Amino acid sequence: MAQSRIEDLSPVVKKVSVELGPDRVKDALDRAYTGLSRTVKLKGYRAGHVPRRLVERYFGDDVKKDVAQKLVAGSIHEALEEHKLTPVAPPRVENGDVKPGEPFKYVATVEVRPRVEPKDYAGLSAPKVDVNVTDEAVEARLEEIRRDQSMFVPVEGREVVELGDYAVAEYEGFVDGAPLRGAKRDNVLLEVIPGSLLENKAEHLVGARVGETRELAVGFPQDYTVVELRGKEGRFQVRVKGLKKREVPALDDQFAQDLGGEAKTLAELREKIRQEMAAQEKERKEGAQREALLSSLVEKNPLEAPPALVERNVDAMLQGMLEGFHRRGIDVRQLGLNVDRLRDDLRARAALEVKGYLLLEAIADKEGIEATEEDLEKHYAKLAGELNQPVEKLRQAFRKQDSVESLKGRLRQDKALAFLLEKANLT
16 A cells, blocks of 8 residues: 655645555566566577566666556555545656665645635626627628628729729838748739738839839837737838729629528628627627626635646637637638747636636535536537537437536536526626
């Protein structure tokens, strides 16, 4: 049996010191050398007949390292069970040395969930979710769609750039006289209006002729994604290759039909846009409401979040962000993202969510809130409608991936959150 003692480094980080007796070390070494002796080959000896002293001489260091790992693997769970510790991540182990006739000692750092006794969770402050999509917002969105569906056609009978044109151009950027990596492009469409070349705008091309090259200055903002370029000025050699103008389709029933959706009239398209915008605003405001509620809950119930859970949440947030870029057709490699900085920016929000959901679980325990089979079935039905998939197919997918218990945990947290909202002070 392993001997162990525990030391609290924080409410969520424990140091476990473990010691195994010399007999257990001897047994592990004997098994390792016996097994190796059966297979090892040395000149002058048949396989399985190499003396142990030679095996120890030639392979002792490797055997001791392997035995140390096996002794840890075989005893760490004993120590965790003895102290009733449930890690939220694999323990970080500092191995000792394996020496015949001596105890084997090692130290494991373990992260655990904090003990939570929630209080003062009735009457928390959070904003109401009021959804109001104005006619002006609908028309603005309709105009965006209309512009997206427009065509670019060549300008006839003119070779001089005018304000409002779209210049077909090639350019290359330089900083401090040196070519800027990734800033050489061809057949770019530049809108000739005020703005930065970083946004594909180039007012200073007004008056240029097709075939002419102009040098444009570009200032990189202090919050530019590429850290090395922040605050610097670039010089871009821009050659005009052609002129185009935007032809915007007429706003009528035919326009609605050409979009290929369910809307067959302009009125139906407006209503569809209104519904979509309302759903988006509702989702955004519900997210803000949830974050405000969790912030208020954590403020009244300060606790420490296990670092491993925070980092896991940062990973999930970052992955969701990258997948969002991919869905919108954005090549992340061209953004020059500083991943370490992004992780730092996300960490505070990730920590808040972890603390909030630890408290939600504790509140669910205290209030007897559970996710029922009926809750699961409602979730399957909702998901099936969103994905246009049979309910049974989704149900089987969750079971096959052993994700049902994880789903029940999320639904239980959602019910705890809904419980808090019922008792919240919404303003």
